[in-house]
Amino acid sequence: MDQRFTLKVNGKNRTVEADPDTPLLYVLRNDIGLNNPHFGCGLAQCGACTVHFNGQPIRSCVTPVSAVGDGKILTLAGLGTPEKPHPLQKAYIEEEVPQCGYCINGWIMTAAAFLRDKKKPTDAEIRSALEGLKCRCGTHVAILRAVKRAAAMMG
Amino acid sequence: MTRHEKSTTFSRRSLLRAGGALVVSIGAPITLDTARAAGDAIAASVKPPLMPDQLSSYIAVNADGTISAFFGKMDMGQGLFVAVGQIVAEELDVPFKSVKVFMGDTASSVNQGGASGSTGLQQGGKQMRVAAAEARRVLVEMAADKLGIPADELTVTDGIVHAKSDATKSVSYADLIGGRYFNVQLDWNKKYGNPLYAPGKAQPKDPKEHKIVGQPIRREDIAPKVFAQENFCTDIKVPGMVHARMIRPTVAGAVPVKVDEASIKDIPTATVVWDKGFLGVVADREWDAIKASQQLNVEWSAAAPPFPSQAALYDHIRSASPRKREVEPKEAGNVDDAFKTAARVIEAEYEWPFQSHSSMGPACSLVEIKDGHVTCWSGTQKSHFVRAGIAAILNMPEDNVHVIWTPGPGSYGRNDADDAAMDAAVLAKAVGKPVRLQYMRNQGTGWDPKGPASIHKARVALDAQGNVIAYDFLSKGFSRVDVDTNGSKPYDTLAGQTLGVDLKSGDGFGVPAESYAFANKRTAWETIAPLLDRASPLRSSHLRDPVGPQIHFASESFMDEVAAALNMDAIAFRLRYIKDARDAAVIKAAAEKAGWQTRPSPHKGQTGDKVSGRGIAYAQRNGTRVAMIAEVDVDRRNGKIHVRKFTVAHDCGQIINPDGIRMTVEGNIVQGVSRTLWEEVKFSQKNVTSVDWMTYPILDITETPEEIDVVLINHPEIAPSGAGEPSSRPVAAAIANAIFDATGVRIRRVPFSPDHVKAALS
Numbered sequence: 005m006d007q008r009f010t011l012k013v014n015g016k017n018r019t020v021e022a023d024p025d026t027p028l029l030y031v032l033r034n035d036i037g038l039n040n041p042h043f044g045c046g047l048a049q050c051g052a053c054t055v056h057f058n059g060q061p062i063r064s065c066v067t068p069v070s071a072v073g074d075g076k077i078l079t080l081a082g083l084g085t086p087e088k089p090h091p092l093q094k095a096y097i098e099e100e101v102p103q104c105g106y107c108i109n110g111w112i113m114t115a116a117a118f119l120r121d122k123k124k125p126t127d128a129e130i131r132s133a134l135e136g137l138k139c140r141c142g143t144h145v146a147i148l149r150a151v152k153r154a155a156a157m158m159g
Numbered sequence: 160m161t162r163h164e165k166s167t168t169f170s171r172r173s174l175l176r177a178g179g180a181l182v183v184s185i186g187a188p189i190t191l192d193t194a195r196a197a198g199d200a201i202a203a204s205v206k207p208p209l210m211p212d213q214l215s216s217y218i219a220v221n222a223d224g225t226i227s228a229f230f231g232k233m234d235m236g237q238g239l240f241v242a243v244g245q246i247v248a249e250e251l252d253v254p255f256k257s258v259k260v261f262m263g264d265t266a267s268s269v270n271q272g273g274a275s276g277s278t279g280l281q282q283g284g285k286q287m288r289v290a291a292a293e294a295r296r297v298l299v300e301m302a303a304d305k306l307g308i309p310a311d312e313l314t315v316t317d318g319i320v321h322a323k324s325d326a327t328k329s330v331s332y333a334d335l336i337g338g339r340y341f342n343v344q345l346d347w348n349k350k351y352g353n354p355l356y357a358p359g360k361a362q363p364k365d366p367k368e369h370k371i372v373g374q375p376i377r378r379e380d381i382a383p384k385v386f387a388q389e390n391f392c393t394d395i396k397v398p399g400m401v402h403a404r405m406i407r408p409t410v411a412g413a414v415p416v417k418v419d420e421a422s423i424k425d426i427p428t429a430t431v432v433w434d435k436g437f438l439g440v441v442a443d444r445e446w447d448a449i450k451a452s453q454q455l456n457v458e459w460s461a462a463a464p465p466f467p468s469q470a471a472l473y474d475h476i477r478s479a480s481p482r483k484r485e486v487e488p489k490e491a492g493n494v495d496d497a498f499k500t501a502a503r504v505i506e507a508e509y510e511w512p513f514q515s516h517s518s519m520g521p522a523c524s525l526v527e528i529k530d531g532h533v534t535c536w537s538g539t540q541k542s543h544f545v546r547a548g549i550a551a552i553l554n555m556p557e558d559n560v561h562v563i564w565t566p567g568p569g570s571y572g573r574n575d576a577d578d579a580a581m582d583a584a585v586l587a588k589a590v591g592k593p594v595r596l597q598y599m600r601n602q603g604t605g606w607d608p609k610g611p612a613s614i615h616k617a618r619v620a621l622d623a624q625g626n627v628i629a630y631d632f633l634s635k636g637f638s639r640v641d642v643d644t645n646g647s648k649p650y651d652t653l654a655g656q657t658l659g660v661d662l663k664s665g666d667g668f669g670v671p672a673e674s675y676a677f678a679n680k681r682t683a684w685e686t687i688a689p690l691l692d693r694a695s696p697l698r699s700s701h702l703r704d705p706v707g708p709q710i711h712f713a714s715e716s717f718m719d720e721v722a723a724a725l726n727m728d729a730i731a732f733r734l735r736y737i738k739d740a741r742d743a744a745v746i747k748a749a750a751e752k753a754g755w756q757t758r759p760s761p762h763k764g765q766t767g768d769k770v771s772g773r774g775i776a777y778a779q780r781n782g783t784r785v786a787m788i789a790e791v792d793v794d795r796r797n798g799k800i801h802v803r804k805f806t807v808a809h810d811c812g813q814i815i816n817p818d819g820i821r822m823t824v825e826g827n828i829v830q831g832v833s834r835t836l837w838e839e840v841k842f843s844q845k846n847v848t849s850v851d852w853m854t855y856p857i858l859d860i861t862e863t864p865e866e867i868d869v870v871l872i873n874h875p876e877i878a879p880s881g882a883g884e885p886s887s888r889p890v891a892a893a894i895a896n897a898i899f900d901a902t903g904v905r906i907r908r909v910p911f912s913p914d915h916v917k918a919a920l921s
Binding site for chain 2: 033045050085092096097101127138139140141145146147
């Protein structure tokens with residue numbers, strides 16, 4: 005049975021009606037019209053659906069909408085804008101990281117939370133923070149360059 | 160508009176209008192003769208037919224003087240459209256920023272073959288270059304008429320044609336033709352696809368004059384991606400659209416015999432589409448379609464398990480009768496006779512598993528059928544071919560089918576995209592509504608067409624002095640075109656195969672691409688029949704650099720084995736026999752950049768659990784040459800390989816955009832390392848069991864090389880060949896050779912996962 009949920013997404017309240025079991029991913033994409041989290045696996049294995057939940061990266065493909073409550077959801081579209089980009093978005097553009105680009109929610113949203121909490125990370129710390137995320141085009145070395153560039157910007 | 164690659168929202172006509180008023184045609188279409196007679200040469204207000212022999216099929220000058228380039232190939236994420244824009248801008252003498260490249264829309268581009276075999280620039284760019292050159296020639300001729308100055312006294316700067324002697328005597332491209340169409344015939348070779356070529360009378364520029372070509376111009380599609388403004392094919396929605404999922408059998412080859420629709424009656428709007436082996440569900444909401452696909456009770460036919468056990472795969476390949484055999488090129492000398500005179504024979508056999516495209520997201524397509532016309536949004540590599548496939552499976556004229564290429568969730572060959580487009584078309588017809596179909600992860604990995612598994616036998620004959628007198632190389636495996644490289648024929652797609660069309664499995668493999676000059680030399684391949692002929696999760700087709708990694712893993716590992724057997728340095732051995740100067744040059748460039756020390760392998764005297772090694776491999780690919788040196792660390796205790804660094808020297812003739820090549824090579828290396836160290840499609844006798852990222856692991860960022868050092872060799876005088884795939888092919892051999900250098904142990908089976916390596920070391 006559908007229920008009504010009011011979600012806090014990218015700073016706005018969004019009311020939707022959905023089956024409580026529906027993963028947040030489909031609610032964001034189909035009911036709220038935020039296409040940026042992508043379906044990659046539906047199994048929390050790849051990261052393409054990553055959003056922030058109260059500042060922490062979660063996999064929206066396995067998070068039921070009913071579990072969100074009044075937690076704050078932030079998607080890639082809410083992280084920054086062309087006018088006011090997040091340092092990672094800036095670094096991604098400067099390093100021309102994406103190839104197909106389908107994976108970037110996982111990398112950018114995970115790295116954004118990591119860099120917020122960890123200043124001047126080492127290469128090993130960056131790799132460890134991003135472990136498990138998938139990129140099938142093999143842009144890994146460019147991703148590492150961009151995260152290091154963003155880390156430098158964030159001091 | 161900054162999104163050069165998109166054409167979903169701008170039809171060609173609206174685009175021409177967008178730049179200014181479209182000149183309205185009066186009466187009959189203007190022919191070339193009447194236009195010329197009117198002193199308005201070669202410009203038409205009515206669009207000539209979208210045919211390869213029309214200049215208007217490639218180039219348009221908009222009313223504001225910007226240029227639209229219509230490209231019948233598409234970019235899979237390597238920035239191809241930037242390079243094409245550079246070529247067009249260069250030939251037309253317009254600023255790069257004024258060129259927009261529209262890719263892969265069947266309504267605005269002719270069939271140039273789609274993304275295919277690294278031919279984006281080699282063949283697609285070549286055509287765009289001659290088309291743009293012809294457009295410039297024609298525009299200068301029009302300006303000569305208008306200004307009353309002979310054409311050879313005119314030149315072009317930033318889209319303004321002016322007298323060489325007096326820049327004030329000028330007219331712009333926009334004033335000459337802006338908003339109208341070229342009505343100029345090209346000399347088309349009557350071929351479609353990759354070989355399509357239709358030059359005009361103009362000669363392209365001498366590369367010495369190039370100012371835009373060769374520059375590291377940046378991609379403008381990055382920002383829309385990182386700000387989430389990019390529409391992937393997964394994001395397209397149309398009114399009235401429903402969501403679909405397909406249902407595949409648990410035993411490959413089984414077909415539904417009973418489908419219990421009541422089992423999903425509690426799911427709102429869920430309906431079943433079932434026809435023979437084709438089974439899908441649709442629902443208004445995506446989650447409902449997913450639930451229905453999981454909840455539907457299906458009774459399947461009792462199909463016999465079609466596959467050998469995984470452990471028996473290579474024995475199966477060895478013992479299967481070849482369906483086709485080819486020696487390519489012709490045998491040099493007489494190999495069998497030469498082996499009879501050998502003082503010493505060295506031989507080895509190598510094995511490569513099935514591999515999956517496993518694109519980042521499973522394929523997705525949206526198909527709308529309205530008033531007898533079909534519109535399909537797809538991330539396919541080959542939209543024009545998908546148009547033909549949809550027309551065939553829906554029994555409609557091709558002209559009534561419009562395929563709009565929209566970037567998909569990654570593509571590395573013939574992945575699951577074409578299957579999804581065809582399935583969506585069948586579903587859309589069945590339910591009478593627009594259908595958006597996305598496969599699930601287990602289908603994206605488990606049911607995509609696979610890169611073929613193969614074995615490779617190599618042997619050389621040596622004389623008493625250790626000279627190679629004969630070389631014999633044979634690949635044997637599943638065909639690279641069991642299902643063809645595109646979805647133009649229903650029998651090459653799951654939709655056609657599940658609906659029972661007659662089958663037609665193709666045969667193709669390949670041979671090593673190198674220039675070792677052995678007096679007696681035979682390189683050959685044999686293909687065997689698929690394990691299951693219809694709707695098989697192990698059907699084989701093109702995976703990035705089709706069969707290149709397999710073949711060159713074997714051939715370049717083997718060259719190393721011979722060098723080691725002769726106690727020779729691996730590069731010195733290669734250079735002794737390589738006859739092509741560009742081949743030798745890439746090897747030397749890689750060696751110099753990597754600081755290669757001349758000595759035989761293995762690297763003796765290393766003690767301890769962790770040892771290091773370096774390995775070289777090289778290959779050609781349709782004109783491109785690439786050599787690479789891998790530096791690896793091997794942990795003897797657990798068999799873990801860490802690829803620390805790759806040094807790659809790359810020569811693809813003229814460089815159009817060096818940054819584009821560099822990033823493409825980096826992707827090839829990382830993907831190649833992944834395929835070498837981890838990737839193997841697992842299967843039981845019933846079905847593929849690699850169904851997600853746990854069961855089909857790929858390289859993790861924690862295992863990524865610290866450095867990929869790319870040396871680009873530019874030959875402006877040589878027409879560009881491809882960069883999309885060549886640097887994939889030597890990766891596995893370079894790593895295998897480095898492992899041998901480190902350990903003295905030869906690994907002859909991919910993947911080099913820790914358990915395989917540990918077993919080999921013990």
